[in-house]
Every structure is written in structure tokens, then in C-alpha cells.
Amino acid sequence: MVSINIFRIIDANLNRACEGIRVVEDVARFIYCNREMASHLRGVRHSIRKSTDHLKGNLLISRDSIKDVGRVISRSNTLDKKESIDKIINANFKRAQEALRTVEEMLKLTDYNLSKEIEGERFKIYTLEKEYNRMKRSIPRGLYGITGEKFAGGRNNIECVREMIAGGIEVIQYREKEKPLREKIEEIKEIRKICRENNVFFIVNDHIDIALLVEADGVHVGQKDMHISDVRRLVGEDMIIGLSTHSPEQAKQAVLDGADYIGVGPIFPTTTKDTPSVGLEYLEFATKNIDIPFVAIGGIKLHNIGEISVRDPYSICLVSEIVGAEDIKATVERIKAAI
Ligand SMILES: Cc1ncc(COP(=O)(O)OP(=O)(O)O)c(N)n1
Ligand SMILES: Cc1nc(C(=O)O)sc1CCOP(=O)(O)O
Numbered sequence: 001m002v003s004i005n006i007f008r009i010i011d012a013n014l015n016r017a018c019e020g021i022r023v024v025e026d027v028a029r030f031i032y033c034n035r036e037m038a039s040h041l042r043g044v045r046h047s048i049r050k051s052t053d054h055l056k057g058n059l060l061i062s063r064d065s066i067k068d069v070g071r072v073i074s075r076s077n078t079l080d081k082k083e084s085i086d087k088i089i090n091a092n093f094k095r096a097q098e099a100l101r102t103v104e105e106m107l108k109l110t111d112y113n114l115s116k117e118i119e120g121e122r123f124k125i126y127t128l129e130k131e132y133n134r135m136k137r138s139i140p141r142g143l144y145g146i147t148g149e150k151f152a153g154g155r156n157n158i159e160c161v162r163e164m165i166a167g168g169i170e171v172i173q174y175r176e177k178e179k180p181l182r183e184k185i186e187e188i189k190e191i192r193k194i195c196r197e198n199n200v201f202f203i204v205n206d207h208i209d210i211a212l213l214v215e216a217d218g219v220h221v222g223q224k225d226m227h228i229s230d231v232r233r234l235v236g237e238d239m240i241i242g243l244s245t246h247s248p249e250q251a252k253q254a255v256l257d258g259a260d261y262i263g264v265g266p267i268f269p270t271t272t273k274d275t276p277s278v279g280l281e282y283l284e285f286a287t288k289n290i291d292i293p294f295v296a297i298g299g300i301k302l303h304n305i306g307e308i309s310v311r312d313p314y315s316i317c318l319v320s321e322i323v324g325a326e327d328i329k330a331t332v333e334r335i336k337a338a339i
């Protein structure tokens with residue numbers, strides 16, 4: 001009787017684990033179009049089924065879902081209502097992990113080696129959950145604009161942002177070195193609202209605390225700022241973290257450290273920032289070797305943007321060429337047409 005009930009628990013939890021994995025696998029495949037992630041998940045699901053295949057007979061004999069007292073509970077339960085795909089993913093990763101843990105514990109009574117195998121599969125699911133979160137955290141491709149009143153010919157950052165959005169920009173970063181903090185916070189709150197209303201991705205430069213305060217989509221830090229691993233601890237798993245890099249070594253390290261995207265530059269000489277230009281070779285290195293999103297930046301203008309776009313960066317970022325333009329909206333439109 002006891003052993004039949006153990007197999008019943010194992011049976012129910014193997015099904016639960018595989019169903020949970022199947023849900024995230026299908027989202028990876030059909031929503032995120034990430035074949036690699038879907039295939040890793042499928043691999044774990046198949047290997048769980050394969051390593052427990054010899055238990056099939058016992059599992060079927062023990063199956064008795066009509067008498068399962070949990071069925072009534074789960075039918076009348078509204079706790080599993082979900083309001084976003086992310087919540088569904090998180091819940092199904094947890095479901096798979098918890099179910100595998102139960103299988104593992106029960107197998108300790110009958111097959112210790114198999115219990116260890118299942119433990120291994122559970123750890124794979126933890127790793128895949130981390131990678132999944134990383135996969136979700138990706139900036140939109142396209143044109144990336146940065147604010148800066150100093151270059152804006154008398155217009156304020158909010159006016160510039162409205163114009164950039166009217167021109168169809170995909171990403172906006174708030175970067176403002178000149179203002180008192182309180183003023184910046186008010187401006188950031190307003191720009192955050194405008195970006196949200198217009199479905200434009202919003203990133204805050206330097207200020208991790210303000211990025212958290214306004215629930216920005218991302219935060220951007222430099223080589224001398226807080227380390228990526230510490231930023232991640234502060235901002236949690238959902239916020240994008242961008243890191244400036246100026247050499248292949250810094251780019252490779254940024255990937256290892258868990259940056260979600262990197263700035264690659266300054267490609268051409270610029271007066272917007274006091275960093276020597278690194279040239280197109282570094283952009284070429286990134287195109288060939290860096291498999292996270294990267295943004296080409298630094299000295300990029302309408303007249304040289306062709307040299308950037310032929311090297312196929314994930315995104316292109318211009319500051320003074322956009323906010324310094326007489327007609328920001330028209331300039332954004334021209335740049336977009338050029339890339
Ligand atoms: C997209 C992007 N790339 C690089 C930078 C520069 O960041 P950082 O090195 O921290 O310098 P400041 O911008 O803070 O002066 C960036 N902001 N955005
Ligand atoms: C803010 C910034 N960061 C850079 C980097 O390479 O890290 S270059 C840069 C300034 C880019 O401005 P513009 O488009 O006016 O040259």
C-alpha cells in the first residue's frame with residue numbers, strides 16, 4: 001500500500017514537472033522564438049522521461065486520479081489566475097522544480113541513484129530559469145537616443161524626448177550631468193510616463209536608485225560605476241542592465257559579468273564625452289564575437305552612419321546629432337531611414 005502510494009506521488013509529480021517544462025518550452029519557442037532555449041528545455045523533459053521509463057508499469061498501476069482529493073481543490077482555486085506571460089513562466093519553472101524535488105525525495109526510498117539523477121535535472125532547470133530571465137531582458141533593436149540639455153539649443157529634455165518619440169525612436173536613455181538631483185528626478189518621472197504612454201523603452205543613466213524609483217526598463221552604468229553583479233542584486237531579475245565598454249577585453253568581461261547589453265564606443269571622436277575614440281575595428285570585433293545586444297555609440301552622425309550600419313550592430317546611438325538638431329523629429333526620421 002505504502003509503495004503504491006509512493007509511485008502515485010512520483011507519477012503525479014513527473015507529469016507536473018514535464019507539463020511545467022512544456023509550458024516554458026512552448027513560450028520560448030513560439031513567443032520568444034528562441035530555438036536554443038526551447039531545445040534545452042525539451043532535452044531536460046526527454047531525459048526525465050527516459051530515466052524514469054522503467055518505472056512506467058508501477059506508475060500506471062498506482063495512477064488513480066478519480067480518487068485524487070487534490071482535484072476538487074485545484075478546480076475551485078483562483079490562486080492560479082495570471083496576469084502576464086512572465087508570471088506564467090515563473091510559476092511553471094517553480095512548478096517543475098517543486099515537482100522534481102518531490103520525485104527526488106520519494107525515490108530516495110526506492111532508487112537512490114535515480115533520485116540523484118532527478119536532482120541533476122532539477123539543477124538544470126534552475127540554470128535554465130536564470131538564462132530564461134536573461135533572454136527576456138533584451139532592449140529593442142533600432143535607434144537609441146540619449147538626452148542632454150547642454151546640446152539641445154535651449155530646449156529642455158522633456159521637449160527633446162517628445163520630438164524623438166514623434167520621429168519614431170525605439171529607446172531613450174535619460175542622461176543629464178548638469179542638473180541638481182531633485183530636478184532630475186522630476187524630469188525622469190515625467191519622461192518615464194511619456195515613454196510608457198508611447199511604448200518606448202526607457203533607460204536611466206548612472207542613477208540606479210532613480211531607475212528603481214520610476215520602474216525604468218533599464219539602467220546604464222560605466223566601467224567605473226558599481227559592478228554589474230551588485231547592480232543586479234539591487235535591481236532584481238527584470239530590469240535591463242547596460243554597461244559601457246571601450247575594448248574587446250571589457251566586452252568579453254561584460255558578457256561574463258551578466259550585462260544585458262553593452263555600449264561599444266566611442267567609435268568616432270566625440271565632444272559629448274571625454275573618452276578617446278576606439279575606431280571601427282572594435283565595432284567589427286563586437287559584431288563577430290559578442291552575442292548579447294550591443295549599441296554602437298560615439299561621434300555617429302548622419303554623414304558617417306553608413307559606416308556603422310554596414311557593420312550590423314544591434315542598435316545605434318546618437319546624442320548630439322539628435323538633440324542638437326534644429327528639427328529633432330525630422331532628424332530621427334532621416335537617421336531611421338538611413339539605417
Ligand atoms: C548606450 C550608452 N553607452 C555608453 C554610455 C556611457 O556611459 P558611462 O561610461 O557611464 O559615461 P556617462 O554616460 O555616464 O558619462 C552611455 N551612457 N550609454
Ligand atoms: C555618452 C557616451 N558614451 C560613450 C561611450 O563610448 O561610452 S560615447 C558617448 C557620447 C556620444 O555622444 P555623441 O553621439 O554626441 O558623440
Ligand SMILES: [Mg+2]
Pocket residue numbers: 205206220221222225
Ligand atoms: Mg555613467
